[in-house]
Amino acid sequence: MAGRQRHRLLLENAEQLVLVCGRREPYLRRDGAAGLALLRAASLVVGLDGCIKAVGQADVIRNEFSEATFERIIDCSGKCVLPGLVDAHTHPVWAGDRVHEFAMKLAGASYMEIHQAGGGIHFTVEHTRKATEDELLATLQQRLGRMLRAGSTLVECKSGYGLDLDTELKMLRAIERARKSTDIGISSTYCGAHAVPKGKTATEATDDIINNHLPKLKELKLSGEIHVNNIDVFCEKGVFDLESTRRILQAGKDIGLQINFHGDELHLMKSAELGAELGARAISHLEEVSDEGIVAMARARCAAVLLPTTAYMLRLKQPQARKMLEEGVIVALGSDFNPNAYCFSMPMVMHLACVNMKMSMNEALAAATINAAYALGKSDTHGSLEVGKQGDLLIINSSRWEHLIYQFGGHEALINYVIVKGKVIYENERCEAMSSY
Numbered sequence: 001m002a003g004r005q006r007h008r009l010l011l012e013n014a015e016q017l018v019l020v021c022g023r024r025e026p027y028l029r030r031d032g033a034a035g036l037a038l039l040r041a042a043s044l045v046v047g048l049d050g051c052i053k054a055v056g057q058a059d060v061i062r063n064e065f066s067e068a069t070f071e072r073i074i075d076c077s078g079k080c081v082l083p084g085l086v087d088a089h090t091h092p093v094w095a096g097d098r099v100h101e102f103a104m105k106l107a108g109a110s111y112m113e114i115h116q117a118g119g120g121i122h123f124t125v126e127h128t129r130k131a132t133e134d135e136l137l138a139t140l141q142q143r144l145g146r147m148l149r150a151g152s153t154l155v156e157c158k159s160g161y162g163l164d165l166d167t168e169l170k171m172l173r174a175i176e177r178a179r180k181s182t183d184i185g186i187s188s189t190y191c192g193a194h195a196v197p198k199g200k201t202a203t204e205a206t207d208d209i210i211n212n213h214l215p216k217l218k219e220l221k222l223s224g225e226i227h228v229n230n231i232d233v234f235c236e237k238g239v240f241d242l243e244s245t246r247r248i249l250q251a252g253k254d255i256g257l258q259i260n261f262h263g264d265e266l267h268l269m270k271s272a273e274l275g276a277e278l279g280a281r282a283i284s285h286l287e288e289v290s291d292e293g294i295v296a297m298a299r300a301r302c303a304a305v306l307l308p309t310t311a312y313m314l315r316l317k318q319p320q321a322r323k324m325l326e327e328g329v330i331v332a333l334g335s336d337f338n339p340n341a342y343c344f345s346m347p348m349v350m351h352l353a354c355v356n357m358k359m360s361m362n363e364a365l366a367a368a369t370i371n372a373a374y375a376l377g378k379s380d381t382h383g384s385l386e387v388g389k390q391g392d393l394l395i396i397n398s399s400r401w402e403h404l405i406y407q408f409g410g411h412e413a414l415i416n417y418v419i420v421k422g423k424v425i426y427e428n429e430r431c432e433a434m435s436s437y
Contacts, residue, residue: 006069008422009046009391013058014076015399017042020083020369021384027303027374030325033366037384038401044081045070046391050421055385072424079416080401082365083385084153084392085346086372088305089284089334091191092143093136093171094161096127098339111266111314111340112238121161121195124339128161128171136174141182143337143344148184149428150345150411151404153392153420154373154382155184156260156334158232160191163205165213168192169226172217176226183425185392187376189260190217191232193240193248206244210251218255229377230260230281235274237267242274249278258282258377260305264289266316276300282375284334285310286324287317294320298328303375306367307336308352309343321357332371333364347404347411354405361405391422 011017021028022037043061045054045068054061101119105111114120128136140157147155157178159171172188179186192213196205220226231252235245249259258281263271265285272293275283282303286293289304297304306319324331333353335343343349350364359367373383381390395417396404407414418426 004067004069006048006071007045007053007065008048008050008071009419010065010070010073011044011076011081011395012062012073014039014042014044014081015078016040016080016401017044017055017385018080018082018365018401019055019385020366021386024386025370026379027301027330027371028366029328029330030363033363034360036362036366042081044385044393046422050391050423052385052387052389052391055387074395074417076395078399080396080398081385082394082396082401082404083369083383084394084418084420085151085368086154086376086378086383087147087152087335087337087346088156088282088303088332088372088375089307089336090147090155091158091160091336091338092155093140093157093159093174094124094128094339095131095135095139096124096339098123101340105314120340122198124161125163125167125195129164129167133170133174136171137177140174140178144178144182144184146344147337148418149415149426150347151394151415151418152346153185153418154187154376154378156187156189156230156376158189158191158194160194160232163192163195163197165216168213169216169220172226172228179227183420183423185382185420187229187378188227189230189232190228190252190257191234193233193245195234195239202240202244206240206247209248214251214255221255229258231257232261234262235269235271236262236265237269242269242271245271246274246278249280253278260284260375264293272297272302275302281377282332284336285319287311287319289320291323294324294327294329297324301330303330303332303371305332305334305372305375306353306357307334307341308356309349310336310341312352312356313341318356321353321359325359325363330371330374331359331363331367332375333367334372345409345411348409350405351408361402364405365401391419393419395419
């Protein structure tokens with residue numbers, strides 16, 4: 001018996017409680033995702049430390065905690081409880097939108113044509129350099145709030161629209177301040193090699209990053225001023241080639257950063273093979289990945305962060321999700337939120353992954369929870385509803401969890417509660433009057 005011990009939260013009588021994992025798996029490959037752990041008529045307890053203390057059948061939990069007291073009890077009858085979603089790839093810190101470029105793309109301009117005309121990343125760099133840290137923080141907090149209301153409780157946040165040391169640090173400081181001032185979890189990524197700065201060659205930019213940016217990051221990391229988790233490079237034809245990418249990633253790894261980079265998006269660069277060789281935690285995009293690269297990633301347990309919104313908006317070839325799954329790759333998902341792919345919603349990302357990349361709903365949910373957490377090195381604490389993990393979860397107003405994916409764009413009325421560390425961060429009162437269709 002739990003006695004009279006106090007706890008933060010009790011969720012009672014969920015129609016479905018989707019654990020995702022039930023045996024502390026750090027990730028789920030295809031076969032594991034096919035049979036997600038799920039309980040019916042179940043309850044969950046979160047302690048005062050924000051971690052899950054018990055998960056099980058409602059009558060068992062009620063008996064075990066009959067004398068316990070709770071700060072809050074939520075009746076989940078007729079509803080589903082799921083882990084908070086994890087967005088494994090975003091660019092949320094920038095100034096100056098690019099809505100005009102969307103019109104250019106619709107008229108037929110390619111990504112690289114816009115980039116070479118001074119648009120794309122360089123357009124955003126110009127505006128971000130002019131913005132103050134406070135201005136960047138304010139817009140970042142707004143964007144993170146929208147991600148949270150769409151169900152994301154852990155988000156990877158990249159720099160990369162500075163390209164010079166001062167602006168990159170300004171962006172990373174804004175991310176650090178957001179980490180401390182918002183409820184959403186953040187994994188911070190240095191992406192100073194997002195593009196080659198104007199007036200420099202790729203080799204000069206690489207040398208600057210290795211000789212100036214990374215030593216300063218190491219200093220600030222050691223002092224506790226900035227906490228950076230990952231290093232990213234845009235490995236692409238006309239941007240950073242394979243050798244420059246190797247040098248930057250290895251230098252980042254040498255100062256303790258996880259390798260998590262853009263690869264094989266527009267051209268086959270053999271980024272997947274490089275990532276596997278370097279021990280990368282994850283590689284994103286992979287629209288043009290080779291068969292050999294897929295096999296190498298599977299062997300190296302390097303996660304593939306697939307971005308269906310990007311392929312959709314840029315009219316690119318869809319990533320080979322099915323082949324990756326069949327070869328044993330750990331498949332994760334991200335929104336790629338940025339001025340070029342403006343989407344906050346992981347439920348919509350999962351829907352696109354199912355329709356356009358032929359993933360099953362189970363595979364998509366695993367990819368947006370435990371596997372996305374693995375891609376960020378966080379699957380020991382996030383991504384599933386298991387005892388000891390952080391109490392980040394969603395309650396949706398439906399008797400079947402699949403509605404979260406099925407209702408394309410319907411998450412605004414479907415998500416009833418978003419909970420972080422056992423505390424209700426967002427409560428959607430509109431849900432109470434809605435049926436689950």
